[in-house]
Amino acid sequence: MGSVGFSAEKYIEEQSKYILERIQAGDGRLYLEFGGKLVQDKHAMRVLPGFDENAKIKLLNRMKDQTEIIICIYAGDIISSKTRQDFGITYDLEVMRLIDAFRSYDLEINSVVVTRYENNPAVNMFINKLERRGIRTYKHNYTKGYPTDVDTIVSDEGYGANPYIEVTKPLIVVTGPGGGSGKLATALSQVYHEYRRGTKARYAKFETFPIWSIPLKHPVNIAYEAATADLKDVNMIDPFHLEAYGVTAVNYNRDIEAFPVLKRILDKITGDASVYQSPTDMGVNRAGFGIIDDDICREAAKQEIIRRYLLAEVSYKKGKIDESVLERTKLLMEEVGATRYDRKVVAPAEEYAEMKRAENERYENVIVAAIELPDGRIVTGRSSHRMAASAAMILNAVKTLAGLADDIPVISAQVLENLQKMNVEFFGDKSSLNCEEIIMALTMSTMTNPTADYALKELYKLRGCRAHSTAILSDRDEQTLKSLGIDMTSNPEFSTSDLYSK
Incomplete structure (x- = not known):
């Protein structure tokens, strides 16, 4: 306990520099989908000892004059009162907490988007609360034709059916309280509208985990699988990246499976078939370059995997997850050669x-x-x-x-x-x-x-x-x-x- 395996200063410097390079590398504003926890990323802090849980918002603060934020929340998560486990608050309250956190770092909140909107009392009440506090809100419906009918998706019936969110800055961060919030659809909808209005725009993605530049079976990457066992995320070698560049990179199944369709959508919107050759190309994450002691990070990640298994046992007992999720976390714990008594x-x-x-x-x-x-x-x-x-x-x-x-x-x-x-x-x-x-x-x-x-x-x-x-x-x-x-x-x-x- 107390040992440092990660340099927060090196990470923030490297990450902010790389995002600025990505902004300056092409024409038009950059829509950056931010996955994971933008604020108080306690998972990253546990598996990368020395990681600043607010590192990502601090690096955005460095670019605050160029940045505005769109927060997405899925209507179904409001209706089901989905809860963020580490804080014990519902996703709708988490949106409000995020707004307060962003404001405390002088970051501009553009708006909140309710994705896959449903005309439901709880959803409408949430929208009313925000609008009466001066927060712009937008309603996006389910994208017609998604995920296979690209011609319909990239049309006035698909992304075009969503209202355009008025933005002004070169970097638009699209984030949300958790997975499945509709960040990707919102970002791509904006890129579509930008091109339809005669302006260029680009899309990129920020995911801290899995870390593409460390081995597939590194405990830090396995800890990510344990953290997302309920989503059935599996880390994989990015086959598109390997084929295009002959370089091994780690990504996860959902991004790899979605890439062919996502590439076709971006190609159709932008008319540029060379924009991305792999899902790893889309990413801007530089967390791997902040690791300064691999052994410390490996042990911390091993402890996190055990922790996730113990939490899964309790969640299963409470009826919150099914047995397959519990078994998945147990297998991952065994994969790193650990037992519950290693905690x-x-x-x-x-x-x-x-x-x-x-x-x-x-x-x-x-x-x-x-x-x-x-x-x-x-x-x-x-x-x-x-x-x-x-x-x-x-x-x-x-x-x-x-x-x-x-x-x-x-x-x-x-x-x-x-x-x-x-x-x-x-x-x-x-x-x-x-x-x-x-x-x-x-x-x-x-x-x-x-x-x-x-x-x-x-x-x-x-x-x-x-x-x-x-x-x-x-x-x-x-x-x-x-x-x-x-x-x-x-x-x-x-x-x-x-x-x-x-």
């Missing part, structure tokens, strides 16, 4: 829980959480009538970091008792105190107890630490731990037999 916090959590159960039958349902501190030490916490296991883990971790003995109290028993009493009397909540409540209690205790202040000041050191629980966390604890930056996984076991929990 160092899994065994200590399970062993401590087993030990407590063997000690006394009253611990039959005990839950244990374990965290690996920045110096490699493992700290555990167990559930009790007073607090949840994850809350106990946090409290024990900050005490350990502060050098406080286990028997030194940092929160008085009276404060904990009063908090629980308040929960029962005012909210009807009889559960143990959660992570947020314990942190609040610790914060209040700093006013009268100096040791509480010592412990609280260590809380920030838990950011980036790996942790594991022997049971599935409550939604509130899961969100609190994400906010703290703790990389938490759990066994696929519910903490209670109740079907509804807060």
Whole structure:
């Protein structure tokens, strides 16, 4: 933990230079489809230690005078309340969060496009919210003829049926809250309209993963497959690139499968059959050139693959994914020669829980959480009538970091008792105190107890630490731990037999 395998500075310099070269390399403005996470790319940060999670928005900030942004969201994702896993918020809220993030970097938001529009109350309400806050919105329907009838796609019945989005800058970034947001169709629709209006335009794509310039079976690329197992993405050697240039490059199945049609569409729009010879040609990603220690990145990616498998186990238990996705992540974990116990916090959590159960039958349902501190030490916490296991883990971790003995109290028993009493009397909540409540209690205790202040000041050191629980966390604890930056996984076991929990 803490080792650096990637240079964020080198990456931003190389990436911004390459995008500017692509802008200047041809006629007309460049529509750049941005895949993956443009803001807070935590996957990249985990598999490329040293990667700045906001590197991509920072490089756009360098080009802010030349850039404006179009955000796409698929109407079906609004209707289904699709959720971004790492933040626990729906895609429609993620669009609003993205707008705020872009504005904080002085980037111009052109508009929001609702793709494959449906006349649905939830969709229309979302559009109304944006328009009443001064955000331009556009409705794009499903592209007639897509994906095989190129003559219809590139016509007034296809892309021409969409309204043209008025833009002014040389670089138009087309992004969205997640995969399937309609970014490609929006970008190509704009390129079509530009040519129909007598101006030239070009299309390119920015995808951080898979990294085209590292081996196909590199753990960093396999980690991408694990992250997109639900989309059934598979990394492949780009056959078009190999044939055209005799150079091996890595891409993924969806881009490779779509390339022949995409090339025909671009050729028909632009009249230039030589514009791209492979899907890799379309890309502008330079992440591979930021790797400065391959071994560190390989190990980090291996840990990410294990993490994705553990998350898949829980998602399967909750009914969110089918068995094929779970099996896919397991196969990928085995492909890199790993098991769940290669995540160092899994065994200590399970062993401590087993030990407590063997000690006394009253611990039959005990839950244990374990965290690996920045110096490699493992700290555990167990559930009790007073607090949840994850809350106990946090409290024990900050005490350990502060050098406080286990028997030194940092929160008085009276404060904990009063908090629980308040929960029962005012909210009807009889559960143990959660992570947020314990942190609040610790914060209040700093006013009268100096040791509480010592412990609280260590809380920030838990950011980036790996942790594991022997049971599935409550939604509130899961969100609190994400906010703290703790990389938490759990066994696929519910903490209670109740079907509804807060």
